[in-house]
Amino acid sequence: MSTAPLLTEVDSEWRTELADGLRSIAWSPGGRLVAVDAAGVVLIDRPEQRSTPVGPDPIAATWLGDRRVLVADAAIGVVSVGGGCERLGRVASCLVGSGRTVVAGCADELVVWRVDARDVVTVESRCGRVRAIAPITSTLWAVAGADGVSVVDVALDAADVVVEIPGALTVAAHPGVDFVAASDVSGTVHLIPLGGGVAGAELDGYPDRVRRLGWVAGVTAQLVAVADDELTWWQVSEAAGAADQPVTVVAHESAITALAVDASGMVVSGDAGGGVRLWSPLLPDRPVWAAELGAPVTAVAWSRDGDRMVVGCGDGSLVRFRVFPGSIA
Amino acid sequence: MVAGGAGLDRLLAHVATPGTAVIAPRSVVPGAFVPGATMVAADVESRTPGCSCCAVRLDLIAAVERAVLRRERPGHVVVAVDLDEPAAADVVTVVYTLLSDPDLARLVRLDGVVVAVDPVALATRRAVGLPVLRRAEIEALAVADRVLVGRADALTPHVAHDVDALLHAVAPYAYVLAPARVPVGRADLFGIDAWHGVPHHHQPSTVRSSLGLELPDTVVLRHQGALDPDAADLFFDRLVTGNAPRILRFQGVVVGRGSVGRTCCHGVRSYAMSHPAAEDGDPGPDNLVVVTGWGLDVDELVDDFREATA
Numbered sequence: 001m002s003t004a005p006l007l008t009e010v011d012s013e014w015r016t017e018l019a020d021g022l023r024s025i026a027w028s029p030g031g032r033l034v035a036v037d038a039a040g041v042v043l044i045d046r047p048e049q050r051s052t053p054v055g056p057d058p059i060a061a062t063w064l065g066d067r068r069v070l071v072a073d074a075a076i077g078v079v080s081v082g083g084g085c086e087r088l089g090r091v092a093s094c095l096v097g098s099g100r101t102v103v104a105g106c107a108d109e110l111v112v113w114r115v116d117a118r119d120v121v122t123v124e125s126r127c128g129r130v131r132a133i134a135p136i137t138s139t140l141w142a143v144a145g146a147d148g149v150s151v152v153d154v155a156l157d158a159a160d161v162v163v164e165i166p167g168a169l170t171v172a173a174h175p176g177v178d179f180v181a182a183s184d185v186s187g188t189v190h191l192i193p194l195g196g197g198v199a200g201a202e203l204d205g206y207p208d209r210v211r212r213l214g215w216v217a218g219v220t221a222q223l224v225a226v227a228d229d230e231l232t233w234w235q236v237s238e239a240a241g242a243a244d245q246p247v248t249v250v251a252h253e254s255a256i257t258a259l260a261v262d263a264s265g266m267v268v269s270g271d272a273g274g275g276v277r278l279w280s281p282l283l284p285d286r287p288v289w290a291a292e293l294g295a296p297v298t299a300v301a302w303s304r305d306g307d308r309m310v311v312g313c314g315d316g317s318l319v320r321f322r323v324f325p326g327s328i329a
Numbered sequence: 330m331v332a333g334g335a336g337l338d339r340l341l342a343h344v345a346t347p348g349t350a351v352i353a354p355r356s357v358v359p360g361a362f363v364p365g366a367t368m369v370a371a372d373v374e375s376r377t378p379g380c381s382c383c384a385v386r387l388d389l390i391a392a393v394e395r396a397v398l399r400r401e402r403p404g405h406v407v408v409a410v411d412l413d414e415p416a417a418a419d420v421v422t423v424v425y426t427l428l429s430d431p432d433l434a435r436l437v438r439l440d441g442v443v444v445a446v447d448p449v450a451l452a453t454r455r456a457v458g459l460p461v462l463r464r465a466e467i468e469a470l471a472v473a474d475r476v477l478v479g480r481a482d483a484l485t486p487h488v489a490h491d492v493d494a495l496l497h498a499v500a501p502y503a504y505v506l507a508p509a510r511v512p513v514g515r516a517d518l519f520g521i522d523a524w525h526g527v528p529h530h531h532q533p534s535t536v537r538s539s540l541g542l543e544l545p546d547t548v549v550l551r552h553q554g555a556l557d558p559d560a561a562d563l564f565f566d567r568l569v570t571g572n573a574p575r576i577l578r579f580q581g582v583v584v585g586r587g588s589v590g591r592t593c594c595h596g597v598r599s600y601a602m603s604h605p606a607a608e609d610g611d612p613g614p615d616n617l618v619v620v621t622g623w624g625l626d627v628d629e630l631v632d633d634f635r636e637a638t639a
Binding site: 019020021023038056057059074075091093129131146166167169185186208209211228254255272296298314315316 | 355365366367368369370372374375376377378379385387391392395398399400431432435
């Protein structure tokens, strides 16, 4: 029988170098890994398992089920990898998978692929040109667009929520607390309730735009927001909404460039100087682990079970870590 | 940064040498000419809703990051602007984005603005009575550091002289280069660092249009002797707060009392920045500020600057 360590421990499982800077990393529901670099080379599962370049300017990769990878390329559109390489068309600004569904933001539309469906579905974003998307469920997606934020049911082609927010930029959805959070260009984070009972809120005080958002689950959830080198933790509950003040931490020595939250609430952040920090919601004001990778961090991702995280850098290095969350932090 | 209309694709192919990354509008379709170019579609957003003077190109922020964060970092990044594409033709918004965005400030430094023009098209428009330049072209030229004149050998000497006069009037900061007359090398376009020191300008004094075109004003302010630092700060504050929507470019060097060297200042619209100027022995007055913008109150600017020097 094994017990959790008192303090979080992190082991490097392997490190490899891709041909060019890392652009995107994703895990499948079954624990398969994909990483794509700036040269369009796709790494699957292991360092030695790599494709030939699939596109000249990839921006995102994700799994559609456990057998197929979709890559969004700014030049040639979405490409399917797995059982051959196939161009699916449509140049996307963003591409996100929830396991059995992948959604791409293409101009004012959402393009939807399902693992068990041959047909591709296209639905209107309801919030203008799409800039970011986040899954709530496999059919319900939060969308940040030039005109605001919407929650779109991609199966029914219907919008549950549409909120006008000029300059919406990023979005993060947490189904457990019934909120969607979205940042805008002016430096405000908008907390949008999906159910009734509690009012929305504007979380401000940021000098510039909030680049990244993530939700940490819990009875009182925490919204993690990244602005420059700071992490801010906002406590949010369904009953009371957002706390008046966040916990703000100067988390890195240079600007934070990557953020990911795992299902158990551990947060990994990476910065422009190559620093990686691991954060526990139990101890939001100091990292529980830190490392220096020597090149700007461009992508981070957690496996679904939270046991592993992968960090990619601008020099092409890709490191897979095994994480043992501590019982204290 | 390179801006142009017809012929922009050929120019990009010319400047995109190994070690140079190219970011090009999708409308130019540079893929055939510039393998590996990063393609963008303009996504303009204002930091303050409804305010045009702090509009940024969000697509460029992401594209520059993609272009720079490579295993082999490019020595130069060329951001191409298609002046024929209405949604993306605003060069000043591109400059504002490159200068003001904190993420981009970590990665790149604005070297210069190169605008390519087709003199045959200009001469033809003039001959048939059409507006010689569109607003987007005028604004691009007004902030340009180099104007690259293609097909200059196709003009008669008389027409070439007219075009030269036009470009000198519209582009106060620019050197006009015509490869058909004088060879233009890479060093003429890259590494010019034109936004971070004494402004090059070729207008001896305030110039107003005499060309039948509505043109921006350019005001040249000079003073010999050190300024009171607080008064200089107040001048720049007033300049930006009073004129932000109209300012296309300002640039200058000033020396404050008690300072060892000169301070470089530059800005566009609501953005302004200063830093110690490299002392390169450039002759000229201690203080030189050049301001270009639409409908500037020239007399007020001159008076404000005079107050700062008092």
